[in-house]
Amino acid sequence: MALKLYGYWRSTASYRVRIALNLKQLDYEYIPVHLVDEGGQQHQLPYRTLNPARLVPTLVDDDEDLILHQSLSIIEFLDEKYSRGVALLPRHCLERARVRALAQDLACDVQPLGNLRVLQALKTDFAATPAQQHAWAAHWIERGFSALEQRLSTQSGKYCFDFDVTMADVCLVPQAYNARRFGIDMSRFPLISKIVDNCEQLPAFAQACPESQLDAPAC
Amino acid sequence: MALKLYGYWRSTASYRVRIALNLKQLDYEYIPVHLVDEGGQQHQLPYRTLNPARLVPTLVDDDEDLILHQSLSIIEFLDEKYSRGVALLPRHCLERARVRALAQDLACDVQPLGNLRVLQALKTDFAATPAQQHAWAAHWIERGFSALEQRLSTQSGKYCFDFDVTMADVCLVPQAYNARRFGIDMSRFPLISKIVDNCEQLPAFAQACPESQLDAPAC
Numbered sequence: 332m333a334l335k336l337y338g339y340w341r342s343t344a345s346y347r348v349r350i351a352l353n354l355k356q357l358d359y360e361y362i363p364v365h366l367v368d369e370g371g372q373q374h375q376l377p378y379r380t381l382n383p384a385r386l387v388p389t390l391v392d393d394d395e396d397l398i399l400h401q402s403l404s405i406i407e408f409l410d411e412k413y414s415r416g417v418a419l420l421p422r423h424c425l426e427r428a429r430v431r432a433l434a435q436d437l438a439c440d441v442q443p444l445g446n447l448r449v450l451q452a453l454k455t456d457f458a459a460t461p462a463q464q465h466a467w468a469a470h471w472i473e474r475g476f477s478a479l480e481q482r483l484s485t486q487s488g489k490y491c492f493d494f495d496v497t498m499a500d501v502c503l504v505p506q507a508y509n510a511r512r513f514g515i516d517m518s519r520f521p522l523i524s525k526i527v528d529n530c531e532q533l534p535a536f537a538q539a540c541p542e543s544q545l546d547a548p549a550c
Numbered sequence: 551m552a553l554k555l556y557g558y559w560r561s562t563a564s565y566r567v568r569i570a571l572n573l574k575q576l577d578y579e580y581i582p583v584h585l586v587d588e589g590g591q592q593h594q595l596p597y598r599t600l601n602p603a604r605l606v607p608t609l610v611d612d613d614e615d616l617i618l619h620q621s622l623s624i625i626e627f628l629d630e631k632y633s634r635g636v637a638l639l640p641r642h643c644l645e646r647a648r649v650r651a652l653a654q655d656l657a658c659d660v661q662p663l664g665n666l667r668v669l670q671a672l673k674t675d676f677a678a679t680p681a682q683q684h685a686w687a688a689h690w691i692e693r694g695f696s697a698l699e700q701r702l703s704t705q706s707g708k709y710c711f712d713f714d715v716t717m718a719d720v721c722l723v724p725q726a727y728n729a730r731r732f733g734i735d736m737s738r739f740p741l742i743s744k745i746v747d748n749c750e751q752l753p754a755f756a757q758a759c760p761e762s763q764l765d766a767p768a769c
Contacts (some may be wrong), residue, residue: 384659384697395644401651401658408647425614428627432620438654439620440603441660456686459674466677478603 334359338388339366340544343442344402345388346505351406351546353535356498363546366389366447386448403431403438406498417535419498430492433482433499436505441475444468445509469513469538476510476520479503483522489529496530504530508541553578556600559763560586562606562661563621565724568763570625572754573715574635577733582765585666605667622650622657625717638717649711650699652718656725660694663687664728665748688732695729695739698722702741708748715749723749727760 336352338345352359364387365372372378373385382389382400390405391398399405410419420427443449445468453459453467466485483491491499507527512516517524530536541547555571555578556593557564571578584591585605591597592604601608608703609624610617618624639646662668664687672678672686702710711720726746729736735745749755760766 383700384655384694386659397647399651401648401654403658404647404651404654407650408643411643411646415601424627424679425616427630428616428618428623431626432618432623435620435657436603439622439658439662440605442667443658449663452686453676457672457678459617459676463675467671470604470671475603481602542624 332358332360333392333394333434334391335342335362335391336360336367336388337362337364337391338363338544340541340547342366342387343446343505344438346508346539346541347387347402347438348405349539350501350504350536351409351419351498354419354501355409355413355414357409358414358428361545362550363544364380364519365546384452403434403498403502406462406501410498419496419501421492421495421497426492429486430497432498433491434502436475436479437502440469441506442509444471465513469515472506472510472513472515473519475506476515476523477546480520483526487522487526488507490526496533500526500530503527504536551577551579552611554581554610554612555579555607556583556597556610557763558583559760562665562724562728563605563657563756565760566621567607567609567624567656567757568647568758569720569723570628570638570717572758573638573720574628574632576632576635577627580764582763584765604666621634622653622717622721622731625720629717636715636718638715639663639713642686642713645711647715648705649716649718651654652698652710653721655694655698655701656721660690660725661728663690664732688734691725691729691732691734692738694725695734695742699739699741706741707738709733709745715752719745719749722746723755724731 336348338361346370378407379385381398384400388402389398389400399408406419420430450464450468452465475534488494490496492504504527506521553576555567557567557580582595592606599603600617603619607621608617608619618627625638639649669683669687672683687689707713710722723746726742
């Protein structure tokens, strides 16, 4: 298969790219990189040669001789290269800007602050307890979701951007999954919750969920 | 003036947008939002109505009735709307993807971890001392720059992407400014240092530097 996705079942950024690949109706080989076992396979060869930042995901496209990192960059690349499936960015530059900004609200201002390496650093540097790590991650999700809920009140429809599924939804659903994991009370965010529900009814989102991946632990 | 940029002199993300506006040869009105004075003007009305995330920058384009946040989204919008000046993204989708990924390495994985609100939270939640705040910010910059230095060894030229100034350089120069502020030994990153030097010789970069802004403190 030409497309190979290196990812981890519970990684929010990997989850985004799985959704995008499904929405674009693209077949791909999924290659798990376990972020915890063996001290983290992302720190080992051969993965760190593919991605020196030692983060997931990485997309390899053998057709293009391409090794690409950063989930948002991967998603826009897939959208620009493949016209099939759902268009993940609107056609008008002003609308594209709004969708990118919503996606970046999550990918720049929420997800990086609560991911595994940051929680590990809080433990190492500040002896953070599991409860303190949990509260830290929850704080940034709640702060990000509060702002996003306000933004969505002026521009959302069935999905983040009107009635079209876009890259903003592709980022929102994994962040909501992560929020539930950290025990966030989602009833405080009714618009986000409604949009997430609408997305999760689509097979492209449902099939990308962490528990359905081959590297998810058995129940 | 149709374009208004709300920003802060030392904010890395505001600095990116100032560079982009200069490279696109666009006039704009700069409206300072002081992130420290009065408990942070970003938390107050009227700014928080413009940007509920209470972060800078925000671009207002009166021609389009547009209020846009997130620096990378703003930069791509300016590049797509205005053909004048420097093209900040390459034409080929594969090359665009590489430039976006480099920009996101900084905008997603470095800058958000060491910005003011995170350093303030470390103090509040973990009683971090100024030295610990400093070490935290420096750690993420060094980690991000180490990965970036490796990536640039296979794809850079005079600038991050070959011999063209792109959005990747627009993100790199402010991050290097921030790194120097945190005392990072830049001799460890010779490719990054060379590219930053090349960029800083261009008036569009030089004129955007924090110390030249109207809200910078007097020397």
